[in-house]
Amino acid sequence: MERLRGIVLRTVKYGDSSIIIDMLTDGRGRMSVITRRTSRPSADRSRIAPSHLMPLSLLEFDCNIHGQGRLPHPNTIICYHPYTTLQSHPMKATLALFIAEFLSYALKEETANHLLYDYLEQSFRWLDTAEHQFANFHLVLLMRLTRFIGIMPNTQKTDSAHYFDLMNSEYTTVQPPHSHFLQPDEASRLPYMLHMDYDNMHLYALSRHQRRRCLEIINEYYRLHLPGFRELQSIEILSEVFG
Numbered sequence: 001m002e003r004l005r006g007i008v009l010r011t012v013k014y015g016d017s018s019i020i021i022d023m024l025t026d027g028r029g030r031m032s033v034i035t036r037r038t039s040r041p042s043a044d045r046s047r048i049a050p051s052h053l054m055p056l057s058l059l060e061f062d063c064n065i066h067g068q069g070r071l072p073h074p075n076t077i078i079c080y081h082p083y084t085t086l087q088s089h090p091m092k093a094t095l096a097l098f099i100a101e102f103l104s105y106a107l108k109e110e111t112a113n114h115l116l117y118d119y120l121e122q123s124f125r126w127l128d129t130a131e132h133q134f135a136n137f138h139l140v141l142l143m144r145l146t147r148f149i150g151i152m153p154n155t156q157k158t159d160s161a162h163y164f165d166l167m168n169s170e171y172t173t174v175q176p177p178h179s180h181f182l183q184p185d186e187a188s189r190l191p192y193m194l195h196m197d198y199d200n201m202h203l204y205a206l207s208r209h210q211r212r213r214c215l216e217i218i219n220e221y222y223r224l225h226l227p228g229f230r231e232l233q234s235i236e237i238l239s240e241v242f243g
Helices: 090-106 114-129 137-148 190-194 208-225 235-242
Strands: 002-014 018-025 029-036 058-063 163-165 170-172
Antiparallel strands (some): 163 170
């Protein structure tokens, strides 16, 4: 029997009475479990019925890990940190839906990575308690995520380097021979954007157009560097809400 913690990325109904929970775990990386799709309410906020699980829920459970081809059946699933606003506040819930879908594709082959897990958990706890000035949260989360999964952009540059090559992840003095690059005006702002964090991101006054453009660039960068990274269905909804 093994005790694990996990961040819910998505849930899928399986048959008439079961549900598959796809998550990122602290000790096993990306994995799925199968459990009964009960919906009994509980006065204990830590005990959430599987059918009521929301994206980015933080779970703790015990299970036996089987061989390949068999999904583990966890014992009692507990939400070890129930959120206060993350899944009920309209704007935060939109962020949670987008981030869960993004992570589903970005962390497809992810193995156990405690630093990554802790980073994501602390990020979601921060968002849960934030009262305002969190419109840039998803940009910071995804830009800083590149450090943990090994695709962080190389922002070292010389005075003569004006373009940023998204495909090769580096500054260049000449325009790249493909379409995946940033023009000098956007390329010059990249290092500053990578210095954003949750405490200072409110100092970066981005317009809706700028925020939308940043998201487009981040999405393109991930698609170039992660094989199989798919089109995000929730990106349009997020863009409508946050620009």
